[in-house]
Amino acid sequence: MLTLARVLASELTVLLADELSLGLAPVLVQRLLVAVREAADQRGVGVLLVEQHVRRALDVADRGYVLARGRVVLSGSSAELRARIREVEASYLATPV
DSSP: OHHHHHHHHSOOSEEEEEOTTTTOOHHHHHHHHHHHHHHHHHHTOEEEEEOSOHHHHHHHOSEEEEEETTEEEEEEEHHHHHHTHHHHHHHHSSSOO
């Protein structure tokens, strides 16, 4: 988390974040995602977030893309993808949650 704070304090234009939630307690994940969104908005930084917790990620994202074998199989606004959450989850899980 300290590394993330240092990165967001730098003069970057795009942040690639891969699995920010990895190893964190579930209660901290949503707070972290909201903090990243707020910090990025304040600094005008674009964020490309790779995240396994799709529902939480869509809560703070503008758009989402689902990749399968290197191809985009679903995309849309966060609202559109939340409305199709079963299809989103089925596209990358063996069975929907």
